Amino acid sequence: MASKDQLILGYWNIRGFAEPSRLLLHYTKTSFNNKLYNFGDAPDYKREEWLKEKNSLGLDFPNLPYLIDGDLKLSQARTILTHLGRKFKLMGSNERETSLIELLIDQSNDLRQELNNVCYRAINFEAVSKKFCDETLPIHLKLFEDFLNHHGKKWLIGDQLTAADFQVFEYLDHCWLLSTDNWAAYPKILAYMKAFRELPELKKYLESEHAKRPINGKMAKFGGTVVQHEEAANTAEDAKPTAT
Numbered sequence: 001m002a003s004k005d006q007l008i009l010g011y012w013n014i015r016g017f018a019e020p021s022r023l024l025l026h027y028t029k030t031s032f033n034n035k036l037y038n039f040g041d042a043p044d045y046k047r048e049e050w051l052k053e054k055n056s057l058g059l060d061f062p063n064l065p066y067l068i069d070g071d072l073k074l075s076q077a078r079t080i081l082t083h084l085g086r087k088f089k090l091m092g093s094n095e096r097e098t099s100l101i102e103l104l105i106d107q108s109n110d111l112r113q114e115l116n117n118v119c120y121r122a123i124n125f126e127a128v129s130k131k132f133c134d135e136t137l138p139i140h141l142k143l144f145e146d147f148l149n150h151h152g153k154k155w156l157i158g159d160q161l162t163a164a165d166f167q168v169f170e171y172l173d174h175c176w177l178l179s180t181d182n183w184a185a186y187p188k189i190l191a192y193m194k195a196f197r198e199l200p201e202l203k204k205y206l207e208s209e210h211a212k213r214p215i216n217g218k219m220a221k222f223g224g225t226v227v228q229h230e231e232a233a234n235t236a237e238d239a240k241p242t243a244t
């Protein structure tokens with residue numbers, strides 16, 4: 001039975017904006033109530049499960065994701081992640097590191113927003129997705145590759161994992177799933193993601209619950225079901241997300 005001190009993280013039953021915080025909580029072996037809300041079926045994708053609770057949780061700014069930490073009730077995904085980062089001492093060891101962590105969290109959020117536009121809002125998904133993969137994504141990947149070259153050691157900020165790693169890994173992974181390239185031009189990113197996947201604290205979670213949850217809501221044009229990365233051996237024309 002859940003104790004009243006147990007953290008509650010509420011979000012849709014997808015990875016989306018909450019998964020960086022879920023990863024952090026799993027990494028720190030924190031027992032939390034992973035409160036999941038389901039969308040209704042097509043064509044309406046009703047949000048009743050959430051809407052009937054939305055204004056009764058005592059949130060100042062009701063939204064998903066939310067975190068209830070005792071009498072502190074937060075929404076805004078990045079606020080939640082940095083709150084957890086401070087709580088579990090994952091926000092760097094000095095002001096400079098903290099600022100770089102916040103920079104990485106904002107920068108990776110920009111990338112996720114661009115991906116959101118493709119996945120949820122594209123009218124011509126094939127064309128918009130191709131443009132994202134061919135033009136937008138390489139610009140972002142080069143910046144993260146350069147960051148890892150300039151600042152990164154084992155992780156993004158030195159040898160200690162920080163709150164930024166959970167979000168940067170997660171959002172790069174969302175892009176990896178859509179991408180039809182194998183990112184050979186970004187060896188640091190590839191090594192970084194491989195090392196993250198092998199973290200003993202996360203390996204089991206990454207291979208189980210995490211792997212079974214779609215990255216997006218089921219109304220999305222991509223990622224609304226669990227997808228796997230298409231190998232670059234396929235041409236961009238042939239490459240299609242595979243639903244499992």
Ligand SMILES: N[C@@H](CCC(=O)N[C@@H](CS)C(=O)NCC(=O)O)C(=O)O
Pocket residue numbers: 016017054062063064065075076077078
């Ligand atoms: N800026 C907010 C955006 C939150 C947001 O757009 N939440 C979406 C899911 S990703 C939602 O369905 N919110 C529930 C609502 O609008 O009631 C954040 O980063 O957390």
